[in-house]
Amino acid sequence: xxxxxxxxxxxxxxxxxxxxxxxxxxxxxxxxxxxxxxxxxxxxxxxxxxxxxxxxxxxxxxxxxxxxxxxxxxxxxxxxxxxxxxxxxxxxxxxxxxxxxxxxxxxxxxxxxxxxxxxxxxxxxxxxxxxxxxxxxxxxxxxxxxxxxxxxxxxxxxxxxxxxxxxxxxxxxxxxxxxxxxxxxxxxxxxxxxxxxxxxxxxxxxxxxxxxxxxxxxxxxxxxxxxxxxxxxxxxxxxxxxxxxxxxxxxxxxxxxxxxxxxxxxxxxxxxxxxxxxxxxxxxxxxxxxxxxxxxxxxxxxxxxxxxxxxxxxxxxxxxxxxxxxxxxxxxxxxxxxxxxxxxxxxxxxxxxxxxxxxxxxxxxxxxxxxxxxxxxxxxxxxxxxxxxxxxxxxxxxxxxxxxxxxxxxxxxxxxxxxxxxxxxxxxxxxxxxxxxxxxxxxxxxxxxxxxxxxxxxxxxxxxxxxxxxxxxxxxxxxxxxxxxxxxxxxxxxxxxxxxxxxxxxxxxxxxxxxxxxxxxxxxxxxxxxxxxxxxxxxxxxxxxxxxxxxxxxxxxxxxxxxxxxxxxxxxxxxxxxxxxxxxxxxxxxxxxxxxxxxxxxxxxxxxxxxxxxxxxxxxxxxxxxxxxxxxxxxxxxxxxxxxxxxxxxxxxxxxxxxxxxxxxxxxxxxxxxxxxxxxxxxxxxxxxxxxx
Amino acid sequence: xxxxxxxxxxxxxxxxxxxxxxxxxxxxxxxxxxxxxxxxxxxxxxxxxxxxxxxxxxxxxxxxxxxxxxxxxxxxxxxxxxxxxxxxxxxxxxxxxxxxxxxxxxxxxxxxxxxxxxxxxxxxxxxxxxxxxxxxxxxxxxxxxxxxxxxxxxxxxxxxxxxxxxxxxxxxxxxxxxxxxxxxxxx
Numbered sequence: 010x011x012x013x014x015x016x017x018x019x020x021x022x023x024x025x026x027x028x029x030x031x032x033x034x035x036x037x038x039x040x041x042x043x044x045x046x047x048x049x050x051x052x053x054x055x056x057x058x059x060x061x062x063x064x065x066x067x068x069x070x071x072x073x074x075x076x077x078x079x080x081x082x083x084x085x086x087x088x089x090x091x092x093x094x095x096x097x098x099x100x101x102x103x104x105x106x107x108x109x110x111x112x113x114x115x116x117x118x119x120x121x122x123x124x125x126x127x128x129x130x131x132x133x134x135x136x137x138x139x140x141x142x143x144x145x146x147x148x149x150x151x152x153x154x155x156x157x158x159x160x161x162x163x164x165x166x167x168x169x170x171x172x173x174x175x176x177x178x179x180x181x182x183x184x185x186x187x188x189x190x191x192x193x194x195x196x197x198x199x200x201x202x203x204x205x206x207x208x209x210x211x212x213x214x215x216x217x218x219x220x221x222x223x224x225x226x227x228x229x230x231x232x233x234x235x236x237x238x239x240x241x242x243x244x245x246x247x248x249x250x251x252x253x254x255x256x257x258x259x260x261x262x263x264x265x266x267x268x269x270x271x272x273x274x275x276x277x278x279x280x281x282x283x284x285x286x287x288x289x290x291x292x293x294x295x296x297x298x299x300x301x302x303x304x305x306x307x308x309x310x311x312x313x314x315x316x317x318x319x320x321x322x323x324x325x326x327x328x329x330x331x332x333x334x335x336x337x338x339x340x341x342x343x344x345x346x347x348x349x350x351x352x353x354x355x356x357x358x359x360x361x362x363x364x365x366x367x368x369x370x371x372x373x374x375x376x377x378x379x380x381x382x383x384x385x386x387x388x389x390x391x392x393x394x395x396x397x398x399x400x401x402x403x404x405x406x407x408x409x410x411x412x413x414x415x416x417x418x419x420x421x422x423x424x425x426x427x428x429x430x431x432x433x434x435x436x437x438x439x440x441x442x443x444x445x446x447x448x449x450x451x452x453x454x455x456x457x458x459x460x461x462x463x464x465x466x467x468x469x470x471x472x473x474x475x476x477x478x479x480x481x482x483x484x485x486x487x488x489x490x491x492x493x494x495x496x497x498x499x500x501x502x503x504x505x506x507x508x509x510x511x512x513x514x515x516x517x518x519x520x521x522x523x524x525x526x527x528x529x530x531x532x533x534x535x536x537x538x539x540x541x542x543x544x545x546x547x548x549x550x551x552x553x554x555x556x557x558x559x560x561x562x563x564x565x566x567x568x569x570x571x572x573x574x575x576x577x578x579x580x581x582x583x584x585x586x587x588x589x590x591x592x593x594x595x596x597x598x599x600x601x602x603x604x605x606x607x608x609x610x611x612x613x614x615x616x617x618x619x620x621x622x623x624x625x626x627x628x629x630x631x632x633x634x635x636x637x638x639x640x641x642x643x644x645x646x647x648x649x650x651x652x653x654x655x656x657x658x659x660x661x662x663x664x665x666x667x668x669x670x671x672x673x674x675x676x677x678x679x680x681x682x683x684x685x686x687x688x689x690x691x692x693x694x695x696x697x698x699x700x701x702x
Numbered sequence: 703x704x705x706x707x708x709x710x711x712x713x714x715x716x717x718x719x720x721x722x723x724x725x726x727x728x729x730x731x732x733x734x735x736x737x738x739x740x741x742x743x744x745x746x747x748x749x750x751x752x753x754x755x756x757x758x759x760x761x762x763x764x765x766x767x768x769x770x771x772x773x774x775x776x777x778x779x780x781x782x783x784x785x786x787x788x789x790x791x792x793x794x795x796x797x798x799x800x801x802x803x804x805x806x807x808x809x810x811x812x813x814x815x816x817x818x819x820x821x822x823x824x825x826x827x828x829x830x831x832x833x834x835x836x837x838x839x840x841x842x843x844x845x846x847x848x849x850x851x852x853x854x855x856x857x858x859x860x861x862x863x864x865x866x867x868x869x870x871x872x873x874x875x876x877x878x879x880x881x882x883x884x885x886x887x888x889x
Contacts, residue, residue, distance in 0.1 A: 071720055072798075075811040077782060078791030081721040114725060131888055286854040289834055290817065290871070291878045295770060295800065296888045303769035304839075311838040314850055675873060679861020 125149055129555060136302045137513065137558065140574065144515045144522075145551065147578050151526055152547045154262055158255050158533070159541040165251045166537055169242050170230055196228070196461045196605030214476060215381045216469040216536075225472075227535045228465040228606035245608035245618045249597070252534045256590060259530065263586065267579045284317055305563065320409045338407065345402050352398055353424055356391035357431045363387040364435040368459065368466075384470070385477035388428050392524075396421045396517075418516050422581050425524050426588055433531065433592055436467060441600060454601030454613070462606040464535045467596075471532025471539065478525050479546050486557050494561040513562040518554070519578050522547075527585030531592050709733055711749050722798035729794065735889070736793050739764065748790065758786030761793075766887055771836035772816055776800075779815040800887035809885050810875045814868050825866040827851050 071088075074081055126149060134142035212218030222229055230248060292310050297303055330338070367383040379386075399420050403413050440463045442450035450456055460466050490511050497510050529543045598616050602609035609615045623631065636642055707730060710718070718729045737744045739760050745752055758777050767773040777786045780796040788796070798804065799812050815821075819829045830851040834842070842850070858866055858874040866874075875881050 072723055073805055073808050075799075075808055078721060078795045082717050085717060085720055134888075284857075285850055286858040286874050287878045287880075289830065289837065289850070289854050290813065290875065291881045291884050293771070293837060294884045295772075296884075296886055298765060298769065300769055303771075307771075307837065307839045307841075311841055314838070314842065314846070318846065318849065672873070675869065676860045679863075679867075679869065683861055683863060 125153070126551070133555065133558065134296060136297070136299055137562075140515050141513055141558065143575050143578070144513075144518055145555070147519060147575075148522060148547060148551055148554075150262075150266065151522060152544055152551070154259060155526075155529065155540045155544040155547065158259065159538075159544060161255055161258065162251055162533070162537050162540060165247050166230070166244070167224060169244060169247065170224065173242070173244065174231075194605045196603075211378055214378065214473075216472040221465060221469070225536060225538050226465040226468045227537070227608075228462045228603075230537075230608045243618075243622055245612075246622050248537075248608050249615060249618055252593065255533060255540075256530070256586075256593065260586060260590075263579055263583055267576065267583070270576045270579065285314075288313060288317070323409055342406050345406055349399050349402060349420065352395050353420075353427070356395050356424065356428060359391065360384060360387050360428055360431050361435050364432055365439065368436070368439055382473060382477055384432055385474050388432065388474070389477065389481055391428055392421075392425055395424055418577075421517070421520055422584070425520055426527065426584055429524070429527060429531075430588060432470075436470065437595070437600070440467075453604055455603065460603070462603045463600075464596075464603060464607055468532055468535030468539075471528050472536055472542075474528045475525060475532070475539065475543060475546065478521070478528070479550070482521070482550055483553065486553055490557050490561045510563045511557075511561050513558055515574070520581070523578070523581050523585050526582065527589055530586060530589035534593055534596065709746060709748050714748070714751075718794060722794055723801050723803040724794070724798060732794055732797060732889070733790065735764070736790050744790075753789070755787040755789045756793075761786070761788055766889055771839075775816045775819065779812060784821070797887060797889050800885065801889075802882075802886050806875070806882055807872070809882070810872045811868070813875065813881075813885055814871045817871075823868065825871060827855065827865070830854060 071081055071085055074084070076084075126145075130142060130145055130149070133145055208218060212220050216225065220226075224230075230244065288310065292313070294306060297306055363383045363386075367380050370377070370380055396417065400417060403417060406413070406416075408416065440455050440460060442456050455463055493511055497505055525543065525546070529539050532539045596615070598614060601613055602615050604610050609618060612618060612621075623634070626634075709730060710733075715726050715729060718724065719726060722729070724732065733748070736756070737746065740756055743756065744754055758774065758781075761777050762768065762773040767776065770776070774786065776796065777788060778784055780792050780799075781787050782789070782792065799808055814825070817829060817833050818825055819832050820826075831847055834847055834850060855864055855866065858870050860870050860873060861867065
């Protein structure tokens with residue numbers, strides 16, 4: 010099997026190459042005395058009959074030839090002159106495919122021009138490298154995702170609600186109120202009497218008051234079935250299904266993006282063995298511009314090489330430890346991990362207490378703003394303090410530098426998502442009265458004394474989290490980063506110069522984005538306008554981060570590999586999605602909806618709107634859906650997907666095996682070549698000696 | 703676009719579009735950049751294919767190449783005579799190979815040429831040392847340079863001749879996920 014032919018399957022560059030031996034063509038290389046066996050061989054008269062005859066593949070092959078432009082133009086002329094004998098149908102098809110390809114190229118050019126923030130991203134990548142650029146690419150992905158989610162929600166929930174509100178053609182279906190449940194339907198969101206002017210400002214920040222009974226929150230939507238002439242629109246069903254489709258849409262986007270990133274990783278064999286050669290040959294970013302960026306990149310590469318050499322030394326030292334020292338090291342590491350775990354649990358307890366306190370105290374004076382924001386403040390503080398302490402502890406653990414970075418990241422991710430989870434568990438336990446006796450929950454199924462409309466309260470909590478996250482980013486930028494840069498630039502103390510300018514640390518910033526997006530996913534069911542708020546927030550954050558990057562920051566010394574880190578960001582985002590999905594499923598299926606507000610006020614479970622409206626479908630649709638849900642369909646489907654999965658796994662393992670076989674063959678061929686060259690030399694030496702004698 | 707340009711004939715633009723990864727607009731823009739490097743030497747009218755070559759010193763002053771430590775090698779690899787004098791065809795070729803649409807195999811061929819300082823079709827230890835010094839601005843100690851070069855050759859050399867042939871190089875590049883994004887010049 011010809012290795013070159015199979016490796017370059019589908020691309021012509023593997024079949025063509027250049028030859029060192031002199032030919033009538035002008036070549037770019039200086040002629041070498043040794044016959045050139047190492048460079049790829051060029052076949053000037055390729056066997057066209059072995060390839061397909063489509064015109065487009067000829068054009069693609071031409072672009073990929075490693076020849077000077079004049080030669081390529083000459084080849085093109087020769088190709089054009091070779092008029093193959095084809096029928097009229099084939100020639101028509103060929104010209105149509107040519108125009109289609111041209112059209113696709115033009116369209117691709119226009120789309121790339123229109124792509125959001127393309128110039129900004131190029132500039133960022135040019136000055137700070139691929140790692141920082143991947144953060145901004147991730148941010149752009151989230152902005153587009155949120156915008157399309159908002160369009161989805163607006164078209165299916167918001168616009169029909171507005172239409173039916175203004176026309177008031179729908180009517181609230183009467184709910185069956187049993188005795189003792191009248192207290193559940195009491196809901197008064199608007200404050201009574203005169204309010205101070207600053208209340209409006211507080212309301213804007215916390216989502217209470219004039220903002221509470223509005224399209225922003227769940228409580229405003231009615232369970233109307235808007236009926237106009239022959240058209241009926243079931244708003245509760247639309248609300249629920251839109252939330253479900255929104256989640257699935259986000260999941261599909263993430264998985265597609267992960268797939269394209271994984272494809273690159275799998276093609277290159279996953280584990281990047283061979284760090285030194287790869288660093289030397291692929292370490293330099295040719296797109297870097299600017300004197301400062303270049304010098305920093307050179308320092309960066311030098312730092313990486315020194316770190317790699319240092320890691321080797323550490324590994325050698327670790328391998329030479331005695332048994333006693335190893336046991337001591339591992340027990341030290343176990344102890345330090347326990348301390349880290351204790352810190353994290355301490356943070357969780359603080360969040361739990363803060364949430365309980367803030368939910369049970371609700372006044373309307375200015376101090377109450379702090380009380381309302383208490384969970385957000387505690388979460389943000391914990392996410393700042395605990396990783397900092399963990400970093401100091403990690404210095405004692407004496408891992409290799411790369412392991413330290415990965416460990417710190419894993420701990421930070423776990424802390425972020427788990428603190429959000431603790432907040433939600435606290436809220437849910439209060440709503441369903443699991444922390445106190447069940448008395449307050451008996452009439453309505455939820456804690457009606459604290460929460461007249463619990464979904465709106467949860468929505469407000471998520472809104473507050475998102476707002477506080479945004480305010481933190483702006484505040485840190487204004488109060489920490491700009492002053493730091495001014496101090497570093499104007500002050501000439503040694504200590505200040507040592508601390509230096511701010512570094513743009515990519516992983517922490519990405520975790521902040523994932524946290525913000527997870528909050529939006531959790532809150533979207535209760536606060537339908539949260540995606541559009543988040544879109545605006547992320548756009549503002551993009552420009553603020555770009556500004557702080559160029560004015561205040563220097564590139565980080567320890568950079569992140571851009572391709573493997575892209576996959577890591579998407580994986581963390583997926584974890585956030587899973588957290589949000591659990592939350593949504595639990596609220597939809599387990600908690601009793603509020604009886605005083607919202608589209609589900611007449612039901613005992615949010616999900617029941619789907620079976621209820623099921624019966625209004627036509628009987629053939631009902632039968633079809635019954636069939637899909639029954640065992641006769643799902644079991645064969647399950648078996649079929651298992652078969653497909655095992656086929657894909659077998660295919661992947663076969664590809665892996667053939668790749669390793671080809672690599673071994675390559676090695677053998679090289680050795681054979683060396684052996685033969687040596688034999689040729691010996692033979693020629695021997696024959697020359699014989700001639701001399 | 704609507705206006706008729708007179709720099710190239712349509713036939714020439716078609717040929718450029720087929721032989722490179724650029725569209726017509728980008729080729730015209732590249733001609734503008736080539737022209738502004740030496741406005742007196744480069745004619746605005748290329749319909750009769752003038753034989754104009756710009757020297758190395760002018761090309762490496764472009765902002766995209768100015769701080770690249772391999773700028774001389776890049777320009778030399780794409781020139782006909784190996785001395786760095788680029789005609790417009792070579793100029794377009796260079797940016798086409800370094801653009802983001804060029805496939806991995808094509809870029810690997812030219813990357814090998816760039817890093818092969820003594821143009822003997824092998825990357826030997828001296829070539830590696832020169833590459834490393836250019837990468838780190840000669841701030842590594844000589845024993846570190848030695849160590850890194852030995853380790854790099856050890857990792858990538860498959861046929862055991864203690865220098866890298868094109869096959870070794872291409873095999874190593876195929877395992878590098880970052881190569882496509884770093885071997886990319888934006889213009």
